[in-house]
Amino acid sequence: xxxxxxxxxxxxxxxxxxxxxxGIDWRLLILQIIAFLILVWILxxxxxxxxMKSVDERQAKIEESVKAAEEAEKKAESAQEEIATLLKDARxxxxxxxxxxxxxxxxxxxxxxxxxxxxxxxxxxxxxxxxQKDVIAARKALHNDTIELxxxxxxKIVGKTVNDGIDKKIITEAVQAETAKERA
Amino acid sequence: xxxxxxxxxxxxxYFADEIADGRNITKQLxxxxxxxxxxxxxxxxxxxxxxxxxxRGILLTDVASSRELAAETKQAITAFLKQTTGAKDVHIxxxxxxxxxxxxxxDTPGARLDxxxxxxxxxxxxxxx
Numbered sequence: 216x217x218x219x220x221x222x223x224x225x226x227x228x229x230x231x232x233x234x235x236x237x238g239i240d241w242r243l244l245i246l247q248i249i250a251f252l253i254l255v256w257i258l259x260x261x262x263x264x265x266x267m268k269s270v271d272e273r274q275a276k277i278e279e280s281v282k283a284a285e286e287a288e289k290k291a292e293s294a295q296e297e298i299a300t301l302l303k304d305a306r307x308x309x310x311x312x313x314x315x316x317x318x319x320x321x322x323x324x325x326x327x328x329x330x331x332x333x334x335x336x337x338x339x340x341x342x343x344x345x346x347q348k349d350v351i352a353a354r355k356a357l358h359n360d361t362i363e364l365x366x367x368x369x370x371k372i373v374g375k376t377v378n379d380g381i382d383k384k385i386i387t388e389a390v391q392a393e394t395a396k397e398r399a
Numbered sequence: 400x401x402x403x404x405x406x407x408x409x410x411x412x413y414f415a416d417e418i419a420d421g422r423n424i425t426k427q428l429x430x431x432x433x434x435x436x437x438x439x440x441x442x443x444x445x446x447x448x449x450x451x452x453x454x455r456g457i458l459l460t461d462v463a464s465s466r467e468l469a470a471e472t473k474q475a476i477t478a479f480l481k482q483t484t485g486a487k488d489v490h491i492x493x494x495x496x497x498x499x500x501x502x503x504x505x506d507t508p509g510a511r512l513d514x515x516x517x518x519x520x521x522x523x524x525x526x527x528x
Contacts, residue, residue: 374500
């Protein structure tokens with residue numbers, strides 16, 4: 216109620232102008248508008264370009280980062296594919312190596328078996344030959360010992376058993392045999 | 400005979416001829432060998448003389464046996480030698496060697512017949528391998 220009474224009193228004192236009624240000083244308002252326009256001009260001339268430039272640069276950096284990230288992602292994918300290819304090749308190579316190693320091992324085993332078999336056969340053959348040689352040597356030794364024994368026994372027996380009659384008979388037979396040989 | 404050095408063959412032929420004719424010149428031969436300093440060749444000369452005598456039908460033979468040979472055996476050997484060599488006269492020099500065990504070994508100039516038991520035993524022993 217007080218407020219309204221104060222407003223009516225002010226209205227009467229101002230003489231009925233609306234700006235005065237509202238408490239607005241139009242000169243001050245113009246100054247404020249001019250100041251505002253100057254501010255807008257200054258902002259548009261100096262601040263906004265700098266700000267927009269910063270924003271553009273920021274955006275460019277962001278786009279560059281995004282692009283770099285995409286490229287990195289692509290590279291990562293490519294690297295992953297390459298890794299997969301390498302792994303595949305490595306697995307294939309490892310498989311080949313294992314296969315080759317198995318083949319070589321089998322060949323070595325077969326070669327070793329062959330050599331062992333050959334060596335065993337040679338050992339058996341050598342043993343057989345040695346046995347044959349030993350048998351032959353034993354036979355020779357037996358033969359020679361028998362001859363030696365027979366000669367000794369014959370000498371002993373003949374020395375005791377041969378008398379004049381037998382000696383004469385031996386000589387006569389020898390002479391007759393030689394005579395027959397001469398005639399023949 | 401005391402001139403130039405004669406060959407053994409000539410000496411043997413001369414000596415054999417003399418013996419064949421019934422002359423004994425053994426002393427002259429011995430003297431010649433001594434004089435010509437050829438005593439060392441005596442054995443060789445004797446061997447050549449025996450060979451020369453064999454060529455003239457006179458056979459000197461060495462007969463070795465383990466026992467003394469009976470006359471009958473000697474006659475058989477003589478007949479055998481005459482038959483095989485064609486000699487007219489055979490002279491046997493007998494030797495007794497018990498080592499021979501039995502049988503007989505006959506040596507003539509250039510030939511040998513070994514029919515002894517020792518020889519057979521030696522042959523048996525030599526057959527060792």
